[in-house]
Amino acid sequence: MVIRVLQDIRLGIGLAFLAYVVVWILAFVIMALLAAILLISRKSPDAVRDVFRQLVASSSSRKLVHVTDRGGSPKVAAALRNLRTFDPVFDMTAFLDSARVAVGAYAMAQIGKDDRLLRRITTPGFWQTINGKMINQLMINRDQQAKKHPDWPKSSSVILDVSWRQPVVQDVTLGQHGVDRITVRLASVFIGATMPGWGRADSATELDWDFVRPAGSTTDPGAVLQRRTCAKCGGPYHSEMDTVCAYCHTPRADAQAGWRLDRNYLVVQTGH
Amino acid sequence: MAEPAAEQAPRQQMGCLAGLWLMSRLPFMFLKAVPYFGAVLRHEAATTTGERAQISFEELTPPADRAASAAVLAEVRSHDTGFDLAATARGLVRARQIVGQARLTGDASAARQVLSDGLWQVLVMILDNHAAHNIRRKGTSTVVEAKVVDATRDPLAEQLRLRLQCRGQRSDAMGEQLLRRQDGVQHTWHEDWIIRRSATATTPENGGVLSGRCPQCGAALEVGPDGSCGYCKALVLTGGQDWVVWSIEEQPW
Numbered sequence: 001m002v003i004r005v006l007q008d009i010r011l012g013i014g015l016a017f018l019a020y021v022v023v024w025i026l027a028f029v030i031m032a033l034l035a036a037i038l039l040i041s042r043k044s045p046d047a048v049r050d051v052f053r054q055l056v057a058s059s060s061s062r063k064l065v066h067v068t069d070r071g072g073s074p075k076v077a078a079a080l081r082n083l084r085t086f087d088p089v090f091d092m093t094a095f096l097d098s099a100r101v102a103v104g105a106y107a108m109a110q111i112g113k114d115d116r117l118l119r120r121i122t123t124p125g126f127w128q129t130i131n132g133k134m135i136n137q138l139m140i141n142r143d144q145q146a147k148k149h150p151d152w153p154k155s156s157s158v159i160l161d162v163s164w165r166q167p168v169v170q171d172v173t174l175g176q177h178g179v180d181r182i183t184v185r186l187a188s189v190f191i192g193a194t195m196p197g198w199g200r201a202d203s204a205t206e207l208d209w210d211f212v213r214p215a216g217s218t219t220d221p222g223a224v225l226q227r228r229t230c231a232k233c234g235g236p237y238h239s240e241m242d243t244v245c246a247y248c249h250t251p252r253a254d255a256q257a258g259w260r261l262d263r264n265y266l267v268v269q270t271g272h
Numbered sequence: 273m274a275e276p277a278a279e280q281a282p283r284q285q286m287g288c289l290a291g292l293w294l295m296s297r298l299p300f301m302f303l304k305a306v307p308y309f310g311a312v313l314r315h316e317a318a319t320t321t322g323e324r325a326q327i328s329f330e331e332l333t334p335p336a337d338r339a340a341s342a343a344v345l346a347e348v349r350s351h352d353t354g355f356d357l358a359a360t361a362r363g364l365v366r367a368r369q370i371v372g373q374a375r376l377t378g379d380a381s382a383a384r385q386v387l388s389d390g391l392w393q394v395l396v397m398i399l400d401n402h403a404a405h406n407i408r409r410k411g412t413s414t415v416v417e418a419k420v421v422d423a424t425r426d427p428l429a430e431q432l433r434l435r436l437q438c439r440g441q442r443s444d445a446m447g448e449q450l451l452r453r454q455d456g457v458q459h460t461w462h463e464d465w466i467i468r469r470s471a472t473a474t475t476p477e478n479g480g481v482l483s484g485r486c487p488q489c490g491a492a493l494e495v496g497p498d499g500s501c502g503y504c505k506a507l508v509l510t511g512g513q514d515w516v517v518w519s520i521e522e523q524p525w
Contacts, residue, residue, distance in 0.1 A: 020299075027299035030306065040314035042324075056317035065314055092428045093468055093511045097390030097518070099475070104394035112401045134311060158405045160444055162394055163521055165329065189329045189523075193451045200452060204329035204357060205319040266318035 027085065048271060057268040058118050066129060066208050068267045079172035086174070089219040096167050096184065097211060102261045104189045109135045113142045113193055114157040122261045123212060129263045157194040157201065164188050170208055175215040182259070184209045187269060206267040211259040218260065290521075320442045326524035332435065332464050333521070345422035348430055354475035354504040360515065361418040363482025364434055364458055364465055367517050368415060371395075378402060385495040386481060388468070406418040406447050409431035411455060421464070429511070431518065439465055442525075447523025454525050461523050466516035469511045480514040487514035 040052045052145040052184045057067040084090055102121055109115035115135055145152060164186050187206040194201040230236075235247035245253050276342055288518070305312075320328050349355050349398040367386035374383035387395060396498035415436045439460050443453035454461065467482070478485040484493045488506035499509040509516050 021297075021302065023299045025501065027302035030302050030309075033309075034305070034312065035309075037313060037316055041319075042321050055315045056313050060310075060314055064310075065318065073510040074325065091470070091510070091512065096387075097388050097510070100390040103394045104390075105300075105330050108397050108401065112397075112404075114401075117397065130311065139385050153405070155405075158407060158446070158451075159398055159401050160407070161522070162398060163330070164519070165333070165521075187329055190332070190450075198446055198449060198451055199319070202325045202330065203321045205315075206317075266314050268314075268317045 004166075028254070032266060053268050054166070054270045057270055060268075061229065064265065066267045069272060076169050076172055079174070081168065083172060083180070084176060087218040091219065094219075095211075096181070098259060099167065099184050099186075099211060100164060102165055102209060102211070104162055106135075106261075106264070107159060107188060107190055110138065111155070111159050113138060113159050114231070115139050118261075125262055126260075131264055134183075157192050159190060159192050159211070161191040162188065163191070177260075178215050179212040180215055180217065180261070181210055182214045195265045206269065208267055210262045210264065212262040213258040217258050278354065302309065330522075330524040332472070332523055333422070335432070335435070336423075336433075341420060341423040344425045344430070345420065347425055348423070354477065356419065356475070359479065360432070360467070360482060361434060363479065363515075364467060364517070365415045365436070366479055366484070367417060367482055368436065368465065369462075371520070372413070377401070378408065382511075384499070385484070385493050386517050387416040388511060388518050390498050391517060392509070395503060407451065409442065409444055409500040411440060413438045413442060413444035416460075418520055427470055429468055430471050430473075432468060432515075433464050433466045436463045437461075452525060458489060461525060463523070464519075465517060466519040466521070467515040469515045470513070473511075473513050475514075476514060481508060482515055 014236070040048060044052075057065060069200050080092070098121075101117075105117040105121055109118045118135065122132070129135060159193075167184050167186040169182060170185045171181070173181045185206065185208050187204050189204045190202065192203070193199060230245035230248060230250055232250040233245060233248040235245050284429035287322070345357065351496045370386050371383045374380050374395065378399050380392065381397055384392055392482060416439050417437040418434050420432055421435045422431075424431045437460065439458055440453040441457075442460060443455050444451045445453075473487075476485065476487040476490070478490045480487040481493065484507055485491070486493050486501040486506065488501060488508065489502065489504035493502040493508070495508060499507055503510050508514065511518065
């Protein structure tokens with residue numbers, strides 16, 4: 001009887017050990033795959049990288065990435081003219097300028113681990129997208145790390161500069177599903193440094209940015225103003241990043257003339 | 273003071289146990305990466321990094337066709353007789369000094385009077401991030417040449433890309449640690465400064481934003497943080513009335 005129990009225990013320990021070995025094997029496979037992806041993506045010649053991009057593009061949902069071989073849509077100019085007939089004050093310069101704020105806010109959340117501004121200029125739907133969820137997860141990780149290691153830096157990377165290349169309006173749809181939507185494509189260039197050692201870590205990511213506002217809205221020229229004091233109690237905001245009044249806790253209005261970031265898609269360029 | 277050996281031993285044992293515990297958890301930590309595998313793949317396919325990013329995206333945009341730019345400049349002059357390219361370039365050099373000063377001091381408010389609203393907000397975010405990490409910009413530089421490399425105009429807006437040849441030294445340091453630098457000797461580099469205004473805007477008699485004057489009331493420009501003139505409260509940095517600095521692109525350094 002005792003011998004049988006001992007044999008069962010030995011068998012149990014053996015199985016547990018075997019399972020643990022399998023977990024290690026899986027971990028090694030994952031590490032190897034990740035290393036291979038990074039190697040192909042970052043260190044391989046353009047031709048190999050392009051094959052990799054095409055493979056990823058062909059296996060990804062249109063809801064996650066947009067695939068392009070460059071070039072805009074000829075329908076856009078007509079749609080913009082249409083928008084101007086409904087909303088004569090609409091100003092493309094001001095719109096693209098506010099789009100840039102969204103890019104900066106996204107970079108600040110992703111790299112600087114500060115999502116306050118992004119939360120002010122996005123729709124609730126943004127946080128249900130894969131990129132919104134990713135930012136959410138980053139913030140959860142940041143908070144957990146801050147609790148565990150209060151003396152560590154809040155972020156392991158810093159932004160030295162943010163730049164963007166000439167934006168291109170990719171699409172304009174008016175009134176569909178109760179919203180007006182403008183899609184802007186642009187490459188955001190982040191010049192940064194990361195731990196350990198704070199070495200340079202520059203990256204350029206091309207994304208399509210979808211901005212929406214309720215259908216039938218018109219531009220209020222004054223809405224581009226970034227309010228410095230609370231509209232309710234008059235208390236001053238202490239930072240551009242403040243999202244609520246420090247005194248009466250009223251949420252701060254955004255300054256995007258009604259347009260809010262609804263989603264963004266990674267753009268995979270193929271055919272170089 | 274040296275610790276007694278008897279006290280060191282339990283500590284070492286605890287250290288060993290913690291190490292073993294970490295090692296046993298290590299493979300599970302890697303398995304946690306599995307749900308993010310797709311996101312990593314997509315991000316890597318869409319992102320260009322390191323030197324490739326510098327070559328593909330940070331290098332300055334090649335100059336546009338000269339004749340096309342000249343034609344646009346002629347169009348600008350035809351609807352705005354007060355437009356003076358040399359004066360605009362001088363104004364832009366002045367704007368660069370102002371923005372440079374803001375970067376040196378870490379105080380973005382100094383740059384409020386020349387940057388478009390969005391560009392300024394991004395600068396605020398960057399300088400906030402720098403302050404949080406104790407990053408300081410050092411160095412001085414001057415503009416030795418400014419020339420238009422691209423001019424575009426559509427029914428809504430007109431835009432000039434001026435390439436500034438700069439000479440000097442500069443560095444970004446986190447405390448004592450240099451993050452990037454062009455120092456030691458005098459360096460020469462190029463920066464593209466893009467100014468933009470509404471297609472219907474014309475040059476104010478007093479020179480406007482780039483000359484430090486309100487395009488609406490003509491007063492010496494004192495822009496509030498909301499982008500309005502301190503005197504007449506007109507919104508002066510939306511590009512509706514006058515040139516504003518719309519974008520700044522630098523060669524990688």
